[in-house]
Amino acid sequence: MISAFANTWKVPELRARIVFTLAIIIFIRLGVHITLPGVDASVIKEWMDNFRGNDPKSTGGVTAMLQVFSGGGLTHAGVFALGIMPYISASIMVQLMTAVVPKLSRLAREDGGREKITQYTRYITIGIALVQGYFVAKTLSSTGKIMYMPGIENIGRPLVPDPSVQWYCLTILTIVAGTMFLMWLGDQITDKGVGNGTSIIITVNIIAGLPGALIGAWNYFVQPENPFMAFVMVGLIILMLLVIAGTIAITEAQRRIAVQYAKRIVGRKQFGGQTQYLPLKVNYAGVMPVIFASAILSIIPTTLGLIPKLSDEPWVMSLIHQMNGGTAFYVLGGVGIFLFSYFWVAMMFQPSQISEDLKRNGGYIPGVRPGKPTADFLDFTMSRLTFAGALFLAILFALPVITGKVVGLPAGSPILNFFGGTSLLIMVGVILDMMRQIETHLLQKHYDGFLRKGKLKGRYDRAGNNLHADIASKNSLVLLWTVIAILVVAGITIYFYNQSHH
Template identity: 35%
Template sequence: MIETFRNAWRVPELRKKLLFTFFIIIIYRVGGTVPVPYLDSVALSAWFEQSASSGDFFSYLNVLSGGNFSKATLLALSVSPYINAQIIIQLLTYALPPLERLQKEGPEGRKKLNKITKYASLAIAIFQAWAYYLTMKKAGACVYTEGFSKIFAEIVIIACFTAGASLTIWLGDEINEKGIGNGISMLLFAGIIARGPSAVIGLFDYMKTGEAKNIILVIAILVVFILMIGFIIFMNEAERRIPIQYAKRVVGRKQYGGQNTFIPIKIAMSGVMPIIFAMAFMSLPSTLKMFIEPKSGSFYDHFLHWFEYTHPFYACLYFVLIIGFNYFYVSMQYNPLEIANNLRQNNGGIPGIRPGRPTSDYLKKVLSKITLVGAVFLGIIAIFPIIFTSITKMNIAMGGTSILIVVSVALETARTMESQMMMRHHKGFLE
């Protein structure tokens, strides 16, 4: 990866794109330090440390925003409204025929879908900004709480959060057009990386106590994280290659086909999306607890206790949901029947498998096995930090998800740079 970056830096066109991407990331990080008016950041930080450090929805939003959410800055909502809008529109694409037709119309249809996604993200941003304002008001972090000043402050706070979310989407689009990699993914990557130094400092502070147990624990955490990075890289690069053979056909004096190729199926093809789906679902009960305080000893109180991230039920249900959402997400991406029909129309087939329905059944069988392996991989990455946290009492419950996002974005960016360098060389040969 370092060699890829070095080679890309030597190419003038790619160097300009890399510098532009870094410039946008700097703007994004600076925007994350701009405070929103009429808020007491000290009171908000104190409340967040007490209430939102237990794996709830706010902790998830804080991970996506790179720590801006807990500080209530201009970019507190960050990429979360756009990610939620993408998930919703993607699900509706398979439920609503008009959206499905747009998806099949090629680049023009995808442009319209992207515009619809942006409008949906704006609506979600307004709702999240309003909900966040109510939460801060309950936490005593709002300066004005009565009269006209309260109404004006509410409008300003919601407008600032919504504008910050819209600015994040615009910055991501600029990276897509003039930079390297996927814009939203790069901003998400930058936000998580920015929290790295504080996490390292926290580990060093933990070692300063001088206790041998703490020193061994910190070393164990570092070793586990290094092994986890290697495991994620291995699984991200792993794929199953299904051999494809095209029949020979003669047209006039020319012969077409007769070549052998393969269909690559990634083991971790769904990326981090199943974890985000499951995390959003599992965080709902603990998030509701912030708005509706249950009576001690009541059924609702015991029910919410099961959804605390240190409870064994939480880890088991979280693992099962990740597997289920992984199958659901893969089923939306791959259609074995469509692949089988395309192969038959192009005189292609899998050696030893009859074309048509048998090919479709074979692809379903292979896809089911690969999806299970990928789902178990995601589940292990997600719940291992939770188990480690419950044993050591150190809050690294979001660590696995953060590492998965960082490694996935880094690998995807490296592949993008390699493909652009290859295209540049091919263009030079043609000229």
Template identity: 35%
Template sequence: MASAAEQLAANINFSSLTKNEDLQRRIWFTLGALLVYRLGSYIPIPGIDTAAIAQFTQQNASGILGWMNGLAGGALGRMAIFALNIMPYISASIIMQLMTTVSPQLEALKKEGESGRKKINQYTRYGTVILAAMQAYGIAIGLEGRGGLVLNPGPFFIASTVITLTGGTVFLMWLGEQITARGIGNGTSLIIFSGIVANLPAGVAALLELGRKGLLSPFVIMGILVLAIAVVAFIVFFERAQRRLLIQYPKRQVGMRLTQAESSHLPLKLNTSGVIPPIFASSLLLLPLTVANFSAGKGPAWFNEIVAMLGHGKPLFLIMYALLIVFFCFFYTSIMFNPKETADNLKKSGGFILGIRPGDQTAEYLDRILTRITVIGAAYIVVICLIPEMLVGYSGIPFYFGGTSLMIVVSVTLDTVAQIQGHLLTQQYERLMKKSTLRTRGR
């Protein structure tokens, strides 16, 4: 079966894509939705001085504001209606998943299946609105505190800004869900992906501009590009790496027929959590700093010192970033893979791991293997995200060459391509089944 699947996958080409109308509709829907997102990132909120906003963003491009602007696809720098991007939704998802593990009521909802999942998603949407409104209010107050950024300060500006930015986030949340359901790939990840990719040409231009001004030598620029290529290759290798556990199925009596002993593999990805840990870690770091960026140092002295230490590339920022990545690697892996449930399913189907007794011992073995794999996966993500971030913080390299952005781009690309191949592979199987049926009838 494995060789047949590989042969089918090898036969997938562009002509297969042109024959799959459903997949074409999904791809066009995804592209259209992302185009709407990009158009919205250029529509400014009412009541601001766009020229002053652009100057303010340029002056703070090397700090946390530039990092946030990169994740938002430049929408924050233009103070567009999508300035908050999808980050409040991600933050609300983190909070709901954490609460699911500690709240018996939410855990019971999760076990109810589709109906429980819909209720949890509804609570996540409510949380998104609350978080987005809080962040939008902080941005509105901060903009008013910066002289010259707002044309007509006052309650009307604050109210319109909160409504506009919150509405923009809710629309992106809905758009991401539509992409996931009717398009191809994960909608939330693709929205972040499209923002980073859209700003990539500007990042290359900024890097070349630093070389033209003599701030970076040609050898340094070449080194940065080589490093980016090496990081991409490193990410692809680790994202495709997996530990394959051999599963044995003994001979079984099915009616009057005795089936032969079989074997298969249980694949455990080295990075089970995917791109979620750096995205979640970024969103949590950005949440408290969104308002602080616009406070212009008017807060308490101790608070301003913490904000300064949390600047892009600073030691405290790197430490917090690494700890959050490790935490979310283990947390999200525990949600994605349940060793006890997997062991029970293997036991019900008669499968077992050589040398391991089915049941609790299998669950303990899977948990032990998964923990070791997650340690390696977490270390890989920390290295990928932190080393380039150090270069960004200390050398002024554009954010687009950071490890987090490269990992998001590569991981989302691999996931989307895998889903496209899955659709094409399904079509190949359906065609084979139809041919087999026609041949059987012909006989």
């Protein structure tokens, strides 16, 4: 495996893709820390120093998911405050409409239809970002109602000194522009980088919280007056390794359906007569059900909490409390994961189409008649596999609650995000996808993959089909890294200038 990582730099195209992806990731993280215009950044800094710090007992549920998708952009009041959440919400809406609206369903199957649907998704993203941007601006101007910044009202200074109409307009436009720019960066990673851009953005935002989680875990578990707590931390690390191994095993697990092809003679050559396998993945939907369920759960309470006339209602406050690490969040999340798992499989897995393709090419499943019986068999088999995959996702989603009860931490603690749950599942799934794509490049250039025997199960379709797609030129990469260097130097200069004047 170590030699495979070394070989990645020997393939010029792959090296350019990796360098380009790293540069875009730096841009994403810089945008999180650029404060919105008109917001007093000193108030945020003082709140972080006095109230949040590295507290391992922060709120969870929806608040934790907002931090995951925004990468801390909300707590920093940055230009990427909404993160990629509006685009994910728009994608969910379009997927649902495609399943129930016949016109969109036909459009998805036509040539160029997917491009049209992607365009509609982006338009809906702008609408969602406008609404959520207004709610974020309204919350920033009402300091006492920021659920993701508890205690900031105790600073004694307003977060927004002058919340005028002009400030509202400028803030909303900045937030929408930041979201659209982030979506564009994700598309650039998908086209010219390594992996799926949207998934990488979410993963980078998750990993950004790793240093704080490690510091919090050290401060919480390593206590001189109670040495036994250090063994609890060792047990959590072992649990994390076991969960990662189980996640990889379920993600890569397949049910191989034997397919026999009849013998055919075309000219002087004989085709068919051999047995091949149709791989059906246990976790066919991957991390999408978890992302979809989390996005849906975060929309409702967040929207209700930001509406002025409803935010003080007792039932709204109770709902927000339940969604921030309460039982309702994990019960509804588990149900949502099951529903979205079957929904995603129904959208992407077409047993009738597979049956027709097998019949057209002279293939059949031994013991099953071609045509509708084959489609029914594949549908029944995939339904059972989906149940197992959805059950695993639901258990992993609820694992922080169980672990937190044992070690005395709330389910939304940032420490637990890396010992199970949604964050760990997303990271493992995205890293496996990136490794598949990198391995495809290596194998096509006659290098060994990450595994000495065989290769990673599955294939990254985009890498295989667009192996020689457009990549960033050397001049573009040099310009990109030059801009990053200028921004980093400017940021360091501003930081030391502010420190010298305090």
